[in-house]
Amino acid sequence: MKTSDFPIFTVKNEPSDSEVTSHKLMIKSGMIRKVSSGQYNWLPLGYRVLEKIKNIIREELNSIGCREILMPIVQPSELWRESGRWDKYGPELLRFKDRHDREFCFGPTFEEVVTDLIRQDLSSYKQLPINVFQISTKFRDEIRPRFGVMRAREFIMKDAYSFHTDSKSLDDTYNKYKNAYNEIFKRLMLDFTMVDADSGNIGGSESHEFHVIADTGEDEILLDESLNGMNTEIAIKKFNETDVKKIIEKTGMKLKKGIEVGHIFKLGKKYSEAMNVRVSDKDSKLKTVHMGCYGIGVSRIVAAAIEQNYDEKGIVWTDSISPFKVVLIDIDSQKNEDIKNYSEKIYSNLISKNIDVIYDDRDLNLGKKLTDWELIGVPNMLIVGNKETEKEKLTYKNRATDEKEEVPLNFLDDKRFKN
Numbered sequence: 001m002k003t004s005d006f007p008i009f010t011v012k013n014e015p016s017d018s019e020v021t022s023h024k025l026m027i028k029s030g031m032i033r034k035v036s037s038g039q040y041n042w043l044p045l046g047y048r049v050l051e052k053i054k055n056i057i058r059e060e061l062n063s064i065g066c067r068e069i070l071m072p073i074v075q076p077s078e079l080w081r082e083s084g085r086w087d088k089y090g091p092e093l094l095r096f097k098d099r100h101d102r103e104f105c106f107g108p109t110f111e112e113v114v115t116d117l118i119r120q121d122l123s124s125y126k127q128l129p130i131n132v133f134q135i136s137t138k139f140r141d142e143i144r145p146r147f148g149v150m151r152a153r154e155f156i157m158k159d160a161y162s163f164h165t166d167s168k169s170l171d172d173t174y175n176k177y178k179n180a181y182n183e184i185f186k187r188l189m190l191d192f193t194m195v196d197a198d199s200g201n202i203g204g205s206e207s208h209e210f211h212v213i214a215d216t217g218e219d220e221i222l223l224d225e226s227l228n229g230m231n232t233e234i235a236i237k238k239f240n241e242t243d244v245k246k247i248i249e250k251t252g253m254k255l256k257k258g259i260e261v262g263h264i265f266k267l268g269k270k271y272s273e274a275m276n277v278r279v280s281d282k283d284s285k286l287k288t289v290h291m292g293c294y295g296i297g298v299s300r301i302v303a304a305a306i307e308q309n310y311d312e313k314g315i316v317w318t319d320s321i322s323p324f325k326v327v328l329i330d331i332d333s334q335k336n337e338d339i340k341n342y343s344e345k346i347y348s349n350l351i352s353k354n355i356d357v358i359y360d361d362r363d364l365n366l367g368k369k370l371t372d373w374e375l376i377g378v379p380n381m382l383i384v385g386n387k388e389t390e391k392e393k394l395t396y397k398n399r400a401t402d403e404k405e406e407v408p409l410n411f412l413d414d415k416r417f418k419n
């Protein structure tokens with residue numbers, strides 16, 4: 001890709017309403033733009049990061065037998081009345097009416113719709129377990145949207161749901177998701193941990209949260225040395241405040257801030273009972289199915305990853321979710337035909353090797369280009385000017401370490417550029 005057909009929208013000024021670094025950097029590097037409170041447009045650069053995260057999630061969920069579906073974002077009130085949540089959910093649920101005066105809401109989560117979907121085709125235990133997921137827009141009318149896409153009103157979530165004949169099957173599947181989530185967050189190269197959690201509005205018996213550890217996190221988590229622990233809120237509910245303090249003193253556990261990026265729940269029969277989802281078992285008796293649900297905050301991960309990876313110049317993307325693996329920067333190619341030809345040759349070479357590259361062919365000086373790419377945070381930079389063209393070499397610059405070296409052409413085969 002070239003910047004001539006991949007617009008770069010970096011800006012100097014910081015947004016006036018930004019309280020955290022990731023929000024500032026996402027605006028400055030041209031990843032997002034605000035539409036209204038808690039709502040953002042995703043520009044091409046930001047969208048590429050989102051897509052990389054989505055693909056890692058897809059691959060890992062497919063590998064545990066979870067299949068992708070898509071459900072409508074606008075949901076009829078009837079289903080929410082059936083589950084009993086229409087009156088319980090509170091003002092986070094954005095409700096409205098259509099032209100026929102029917103009530104609808106904008107989906108903050110999809111237990112009702114997915115339960116209704118699966119029950120229509122479910123009759124026998126032989127069809128179970130079933131695992132489905134979607135990656136889609138959710139809307140929650142958050143009381144205090146803030147930190148950019150971290151706590152937005154409209155955001156992108158991966159939500160998965162599982163259906164089982166018994167609790168044993170749910171337990172097995174729940175463990176598979178735990179493992180898949182660990183793989184996902186490892187591949188995203190995040191410093192994360194899994195903790196025991198409350199199941200909040202969604203309900204159910206057991207639940208775990210996945211947190212990216214960062215000072216700007218809104219949650220407090222209690223962790224031991226190997227990063228095992230609990231959400232402090234839950235710890236206090238379970239043991240009360242004084243006992244929690246005693247536990248901290250005794251065990252040397254530490255309080256840290258976490259950004260919740262994933263949440264898994266054993267729902268049990270909460271929704272299947274309310275919405276009457278039953279299958280005939282081996283003895284032809286009707287049994288209520290067991291369910292699990294599993295969320296990941298896809299758009300929140302973008303912000304969380306930045307909170308863990310930046311310096312004074314800008315974002316420092318980890319390899320797996322950087323918008324590009326490498327940026328090729330030419331110097332003065334508009335004024336010098338040889339530099340232009342040589343840069344084009346390097347670019348074709350990178351493309352033929354299937355390397356995820358963006359070629360900055362803008363008519364700008366090197367300083368401006370470097371400032372932009374350091375802000376954007378692509379991990380590898382290749383620079384081509386007069387000297388490099390004459391010697392048939394390249395200058396390589398590492399974004400994280402700032403190290404610069406002259407390298408031969410076969411450096412393009414280096415493993416750091418591979419996918």
Ligand code: ATP
Nearest residue numbers: 149150151152155157260261262263295296297300
């Ligand atoms: P939180 O406690 O942060 O409000 P939650 O418990 O309400 O999260 P879930 O209902 O479990 O969240 O949703 C699954 C995931 O969706 C969360 O783990 C989080 O990563 C993400 N998420 C939830 N609310 C938002 C939001 N307002 N903006 C961005 N991502 C969100």
Ligand code: MG
Nearest residue numbers: 092140142200
């Ligand atoms: Mg919430």
